[in-house]
Amino acid sequence: MKGGAIMSTRFSFARFLAVLVKEFIQMRRDRLTFAMMVGIPIMQLVLFGYAINSDPKRLPTAVLSADGGSPFARSLVAAMVNSGYFDVRAEVRDSHHLDEMLAEGEVQFAVTIPAGFARALQRGERPVLLVEADATDPAATSNALSAMTVLARQALNPDLTGPLAPLRAGPDPVDLRLQRRYNPEGLTQYNVVPGLMGTILTMTMVMMTALAVTRERERGTMENLLSMPVRPFEVMLGKIVPFILVGYVQVVIIVLAARFLFGVPIVGSLALLSVVMVLFIAANLAVGFTFSTVAKNQLQALQMSFFFFLPSMLLSGFMFPFRGMPGWAQTLGEVLPLTHFLRIVRGILLKGSGPVEIVGEVVALLLFLSVVTVIALKRYRQTLD
């Protein structure tokens, strides 16, 4: 038996230490990876710990009271606000306006108190109280709606005194009608499947472009490309267009699956959706292109894509109700293109929104796209020299 043979087969602490030290040195050199390793857990902690709330409160509500200032109507509205679920943002005069607010996503709930509500109540006629919810995201509305059922009775009981006292014992003094608009059965697929369109596009588009350009640099082919008479814009456009096509293929698959596998209704115009889609895809590609001008290798490009993807998933309203988040998280969410695209795609598919209803979101996407494109082109020029 030779000493050397034993040495090489047994675990050697010294050799293990050699590898360990080398790994630590390399880890320290790759600053971006190091920052990601620290940054991603912190980001997840903050987002899951503070931003996400699956029981959203203070949801924007509009009230149409055709019964003037009757005390019963006032008590009802006050009780809704007190429950914490409803935040009455507007009192409107006609039902058309109320409908519009719901369609544009300006409010989550629309409450209609009919004319003669107080009189009908006093006579024990059980007047109708209509509460319509924008149920495209059932998670956002379900708790508020269940709270509403007990709320009506509790709110009115204190007012049912004297001759009205017998009403307290019988069935509900009002006929509460809850309408889940756009998604009457409250199916989560209706919300998730169209949303997936945006999430899948975000993930693949950002990652693909970030990798495609970084790969050229990593393999040394970028230098060759730059020595040929091809202009930066031609390179950028040539690299981006194939992915736009890939994006459309993905969309077609998701739309077909939404319609035929999950039975999601397609109320609005698919033509309008495909036009707006170009903007959204381009915005994501520009983000990916910007990442590629910063990343030194493909691993870094992948990490940066993930760093963008994580808040997009969590803060856009895809996984958790947007309105459940605190103000700062909503502000952050408003910056992300996915947030606006989700509103557009849910609007078009489920609510049948037309160009007028989505114009605000389109403008937001355009703004994002132009800012990021400027950054991308500026950074790309710097790397020439």
Add this chain to the structure above:
Amino acid sequence: MTHQDPDGGGDAPFAIDVSGLVKRFNGRTVVDGFSIRVKRGEIYGFLGPNGSGKTTTIRMLCGLLTPDAGEGTCLGLDIRRDSAAIKRQVGYMTQKFSFWEDLSIAENLDFVARVYGLSDRRRRVEEALERLGLANRRRQLAGELSGGWKQRLALAACILHDPKLLLLDEPTAGVDPKARREFWTEIHALAAAGLTVLVSTHYMDEAERCHQIAYLAYGRRMAQGSVDEVIAGSGLVTYALSGPGVEGAAAALAGRPGVEMVTPFGARLHVSGTDPAAVKAAVDGLDLPGLRVAAVEPTLEDVFIHLMRSATDNFAAS
């Protein structure tokens, strides 16, 4: 192709005529006041140790980098203003293989032909394939090729658009001797047809195949001329020592005054220095029976190592 085309600078006597080129990266002067003139149809060798600024100089010549100072023309076109026009008439072969490994040979060439907007694309690609013996490998992916074939592909791509100037950055690194010889035969054929070639290399035999050479160290030009001129200009004298026990004499000679280099070549020892009398004295001082001493012409390598030593390292941290 006529010699009178307006943007080609067809009448300029020099294919490259630059002076005082300076390039700095993060405060380091990588190229420091570099000037050369390269005649049309000449093969010009670029020599120098790693990091001497060869690649940076080549990149400035083809417009990939903007010089911090200096000026000049490439094919009669201003290297600062006309880099787009220069790119169209220059073939640049990068040090590292830089074609697309996931494209086939033919697809790579086709891409290059499209980027340069060549009119009769298919015919040009076909000709290039034939010329460099790539025709029966056309469908092979570039990534699967060996070093020698990759280099052929790169050369084929560089000359596809009929450039007037070829810039080759260490084109034969890691290529076997046969492929190297074939490569140089092709380069000479191209030069004979009127193409100007600027080539950087570490190989002395390749340097000797150039019409003119320049030696760079630490971003400065240390010598220039034909191979004979550079050797003569170094003022170096070399003695070849042979005989029993000569290997042992190396250590004894190394420290002697006037001895700059002691290099073993098999059973011989080359002793060089710039002061003939001092070198002779050092050699004569050896007490070795049967020692044979002969004055020989210094090799290019001797000259380069001499030049490299006399250059000051302005990159090293002080």
